[in-house]
Amino acid sequence: MTLPAEPRPGYTAVARVLRPHALRGELRVEVFSPTARNIQRGRPVYLQGVRRIVERARQAGDDWIIKLSGLDTRTQVEHLHGELIEALDSDVLRDDSESYFIYELIGLEVVTASGESLGTLVEVLQPGANDVYVVHGERGEILVPAIGQVVQEIDLAARRVVITPLPGMLDETP
Numbered sequence: 001m002t003l004p005a006e007p008r009p010g011y012t013a014v015a016r017v018l019r020p021h022a023l024r025g026e027l028r029v030e031v032f033s034p035t036a037r038n039i040q041r042g043r044p045v046y047l048q049g050v051r052r053i054v055e056r057a058r059q060a061g062d063d064w065i066i067k068l069s070g071l072d073t074r075t076q077v078e079h080l081h082g083e084l085i086e087a088l089d090s091d092v093l094r095d096d097s098e099s100y101f102i103y104e105l106i107g108l109e110v111v112t113a114s115g116e117s118l119g120t121l122v123e124v125l126q127p128g129a130n131d132v133y134v135v136h137g138e139r140g141e142i143l144v145p146a147i148g149q150v151v152q153e154i155d156l157a158a159r160r161v162v163i164t165p166l167p168g169m170l171d172e173t174p
Contacts, residue, residue: 006103011046011086013103014038018063020078025071026056028063029085032101037093039066039085046086047071100154109160110135110144113152118142118170121161133161139170 007013015029015038031039036057039045043054045068052068059065071077102124110118110133119137124146126132131146144150144163153162 007084007086008049010089012038012089012092012101013084014045014087014092015064015066015085017047017077017080017083017085019081020074021060021065023074024067025073025077026065026067027071027077027080028060028065030062031064033095033099035095036064037095038087038091039064044087044091046088047080048083098154100156104156105133105154105161107159108154108156110137110142111160111162113162113164118163142170144169 013032015031015036018028018030020026021028029039036059037043039054039057041054041057045052045054047068050070052070054066055069056067057064105121105124108121110121112118117137118139119135119142121133121144122136123134124131125134125143133144133146133151135142135144144161145166150163150166150169151161152164153160155162
């Protein structure tokens with residue numbers, strides 16, 4: 001079975017199924033937003049292309065346990081490991097106006113405030129205090145801390161990230 005790496009066009013991935021939980025069709029999921037606003041009770045979501053309603057949701061450590069409409073037994077959910085839970089783009093609730101899903105950032109061009117292209121954002125690392133954008137370009141790999149001092153603008157429509165590099169960040173010496 002091939003797991004979906006990204007959501008279908010017109011949809012946003014809001015969580016990924018980790019495994020079944022208990023016997024009544026509940027799922028343990030990894031949520032892609034700190035507030036988990038898109039998997040709260042009453043929210044419409046899609047699992048394997050089927051529209052479902054979140055009937056219950058509770059936090060369980062770093063994960064969430066959710067119950068979706070139409071899934072009432074462990075047998076119905078055992079095969080869902082790794083599946084994306086999606087929401088229609090038009091239904092997605094963002095945490096704030098400056099919140100982005102990681103998949104939205106992948107592939108964006110990264111440029112300096114002076115207009116120099118540094119390459120393409122290929123990965124987002126989450127080592128702790130802040131995310132780090134991995135950029136591949138002519139200079140090789142550049143690690144960009146995702147902090148306000150560095151990241152000046154993220155423009156999804158223009159498909160670019162504008163940064164002001166920290167001193168030494170673009171030095172070419174190893």
